[in-house]
Amino acid sequence: MTGRDDTPTEATREPSGDDRDYFDRLVDRDALRAYLADRLGDAEEFAVSHHGEGHSNETLFVTWGDRELVVRRPPPGETAETAHDVLREYRVMDALQDTDVPVPTTVLACEDHDVIGSDFYVMDRVAGDVLRDAEPDRFATPEARRRVGEELVDTLAAVHRVAYEDVGLGEFGHPPGYTERQVERWTKQLEWAFERTADERTVPQLREVGDWLAERCPTDHEHALVHGDYKLDNVAFAPGTPPELTAVFDWEMATLGDPLADLGWMLSYWRDPGDPEPASPELEATFMEAEGYPTRRELVERYEDTTGIEYEHDRFYRALAVYKLAALGEMFYRRYLEGNSDDPMYPVMEHRVPDLAARAKRIIDGDEPL
Known part of the structure; x- marks a missing residue:
């Protein structure tokens, strides 16, 4: 899912083994860091983790200095036509920023597949609870x-x-x-x-x-x-x-x-x-x-x-x-x-x-x- 802060240990993880192979298919960390630095300015602290709770588009949590961000991208591999349109997702959230509908703050959208291998967008991370398996x-x-x-x-x-x-x-x-x-x-x-x-x-x-x-x-x-x-x-x-x-x-x-x-x-x-x-x-x-x-x-x-x-x-x-x-x-x-x-x-x-x-x-x- 997206920019939420429901992050149990197993859901936000540093990859290893097969997870590492899949993680490497999701993101080129050096390329992402260069992209963010060019647009947001340099940051001393940079970390990326894979949020494993979603079952459709992929979600990466990114620490950029003192800012917590979320990157959304499609899953790797062939997808059905019109599925996983993350830039469409970005467009509607960007349009809703000043409406009565609560949405995360949008930051950047990228169509250049040379960065991480697909379209992606960046938004601010939202603190709070998502009621997925149980109530708080x-x-x-x-x-x-x-x-x-x-x-x-x-x-x-x-x-x-x-x-x-x-x-x-x-x-x-x-x-x-x-x-x-x-x-x-x-x-x-x-x-x-x-x-x-x-x-x-x-x-x-x-x-x-x-x-x-x-x-x-x-x-x-x-x-x-x-x-x-x-x-x-x-x-x-x-x-x-x-x-x-x-x-x-x-x-x-x-x-x-x-x-x-x-x-x-x-x-x-x-x-x-x-x-x-x-x-x-x-x-x-x-x-x-x-x-x-x-x-x-x-x-x-x-x-x-x-x-x-x-x-x-x-x-x-x-x-x-x-x-x-x-x-x-x-x-x-x-x-x-x-x-x-x-x-x-x-x-x-x-x-x-x-x-x-x-x-x-x-x-x-x-x-x-x-």
């Missing part, structure tokens, strides 16, 4: 838990209220036909992954889900800036209480489109008490089942009250979300098979993607309701 102790009360959910959905509403033309994002996407293009895009991503993964096993249920989605795309929807990957572990909360959401990360899939796709994605990660076991435990936390957290329906009601947008076609939007997650998992699995990632979660996708396909089918069939 200071949030372990019903009042704080409810506020976590309210901050999460209120910030999503702020994203969707951005006057995108006024901040220079009027040409950032083409909102009409967004949902159809989403289904088409993620089906293409799946097909790219299947080119390699089908040699290991097939997932026919995903094709069924894709056909169902293609036949039921809502064509009349609101137009808004959409994040594309909005969920609890892509935001940071400031130290202290009450919970205050201070940064939204991971904008690589942002565009102009249907805001309900964002809401459906967020809901697909949110747990209610009594839900089935997660289809992908590596990606889906369960702590929000605890007393005090809002239910999915309560989050929807707050979103509707805040934005004036009615959440219709729930089965479509949540099934689309799980379909996209399955496609991402299949892309991860291909990269593992091709030796283009050291992420231990990638090989697990051999079995998790079929489980996600089954979950999408349950949503479609009404067996996993809102």
Whole structure:
């Protein structure tokens, strides 16, 4: 993920062995140091470490003198067309600097592949907690838990209220036909992954889900800036209480489109008490089942009250979300098979993607309701 300060020892590490080989593919430290010195001025202290919590674009933590920075770049190796567009991520965060949407401070963007072998950008590191696997102790009360959910959905509403033309994002996407293009895009991503993964096993249920989605795309929807990957572990909360959401990360899939796709994605990660076991435990936390957290329906009601947008076609939007997650998992699995990632979660996708396909089918069939 991005510029957050959730840094357990194993997540931010000096590489060795195979890790060192992968780290060397991610960054030429001498070239990066020269690039930063040319643009930010010399610094006596320079250190780079790999933040291993993300599962898509790669994140490097950089100490530059007394400044803590984050470098974001794509994973090494071939990627599906349009995936891992880090400069797109930079552009939207840069445009949002003076809006109500909290984002890290952007610093530099680079298209010169001679520096570290790919596009990359630099931003300031953000201090705070990301609620990935568990809640911090200071949030372990019903009042704080409810506020976590309210901050999460209120910030999503702020994203969707951005006057995108006024901040220079009027040409950032083409909102009409967004949902159809989403289904088409993620089906293409799946097909790219299947080119390699089908040699290991097939997932026919995903094709069924894709056909169902293609036949039921809502064509009349609101137009808004959409994040594309909005969920609890892509935001940071400031130290202290009450919970205050201070940064939204991971904008690589942002565009102009249907805001309900964002809401459906967020809901697909949110747990209610009594839900089935997660289809992908590596990606889906369960702590929000605890007393005090809002239910999915309560989050929807707050979103509707805040934005004036009615959440219709729930089965479509949540099934689309799980379909996209399955496609991402299949892309991860291909990269593992091709030796283009050291992420231990990638090989697990051999079995998790079929489980996600089954979950999408349950949503479609009404067996996993809102």
